[in-house]
Amino acid sequence: xxxxxxxxxxxxxxxxxxxxxxxGSSSNIAGHSVAWYQQLPGMAPKLLIYDNKxxxxxxPDRFSASKSGTSASLAISGLQPDDEADxxxxxxxxxxxxxxxxxxxxxxVL
Amino acid sequence: xxxxxxxxxxxxxxxxxxxxxxxxxxxxxNNARMTWVRQAPGKGLxxxxxIKTKTDGGTIDYAAPLKGRFTLARDDSxxxxxxxxxxxxxxxxxxxxxxxxxYVNSARSDYWGQGTLVTVSS
Numbered sequence: 121x122x123x124x125x126x127x128x129x130x131x132x133x134x135x136x137x138x139x140x141x142x143x144g145s146s147s148n149i150a151g152h153s154v155a156w157y158q159q160l161p162g163m164a165p166k167l168l169i170y171d172n173k174x175x176x177x178x179x180p181d182r183f184s185a186s187k188s189g190t191s192a193s194l195a196i197s198g199l200q201p202d203d204e205a206d207x208x209x210x211x212x213x214x215x216x217x218x219x220x221x222x223x224x225x226x227x228x229v230l
Numbered sequence: 231x232x233x234x235x236x237x238x239x240x241x242x243x244x245x246x247x248x249x250x251x252x253x254x255x256x257x258x259x260n261n262a263r264m265t266w267v268r269q270a271p272g273k274g275l276x277x278x279x280x281i282k283t284k285t286d287g288g289t290i291d292y293a294a295p296l297k298g299r300f301t302l303a304r305d306d307s308x309x310x311x312x313x314x315x316x317x318x319x320x321x322x323x324x325x326x327x328x329x330x331x332x333y334v335n336s337a338r339s340d341y342w343g344q345g346t347l348v349t350v351s352s
Contacts, residue, residue: 122274157275159275164327164342164343164344164345165267165275165327165329165342166340166342167338167339167340170338170340171338174337174338176337176338176339176340177337177339206274208274208275210275210277216293216294217291217294218277218279218291218292218293218294219265219277219280219293220277221267221274221275221276221277222274223274224274224275
């Protein structure tokens with residue numbers, strides 16, 4: 121059980137906006153930057169967001185993220201079938217003195 | 231084009247050791263923070279540890295449960311990251327990914343290899 125919690129699943133239809141939450145604590149999200157990763161089936165993870173809301177070059181602006189207190193969230197607008205993947209948040213944890221990943225959220229595009 | 235190629239995975243028995251390598255090309259390796267992340271079959275991502283650049287002090291941090299059994303190292307002259315794993319357990323069975331983090335004009339990029347599979351079984 122990760123110290124950072126994500127819902128195991130989420131779903132939406134093409135064109136919809138979906139959000140995925142990442143809940144932590146004062147030892148992780150509250151004091152450190154959150155990153156988000158997308159893992160397509162059978163592929164290596166890909167960085168989607170860093171520093172809470174920054175997108176790396178090449179990541180569409182359909183992907184956005186925010187952080188407030190001990191929680192963070194990833195939003196995907198204009199949902200596309202290719203967005204069907206596992207999504208993970210990651211953040212440094214002061215108590216564990218290491219990076220923790222959320223358990224991952226499987227996004228299904230209906 | 232940036233490429234990270236992991237190697238060294240395989241089938242080992244509990245208690246044995248294994249060293250993984252990750253060879254990088256297409257980037258300035260000594261400017262990259264290098265990380266190992268693993269993923270057990272059908273499970274989520276688990277951070278193993280990272281090694282910072284010499285400019286950032288070369289600090290090495292490990293996931294607490296793995297500290298003492300796993301050792302990260304880098305050879306900047308060979309553009310290679312290593313992960314030495316001792317006293318392997320069945321729960322160490324996973325696909326091991328290496329990742330490189332670089333900054334260009336304050337913008338971050340992460341690159342990932344395709345992983346190398348480690349199976350620990352008697």
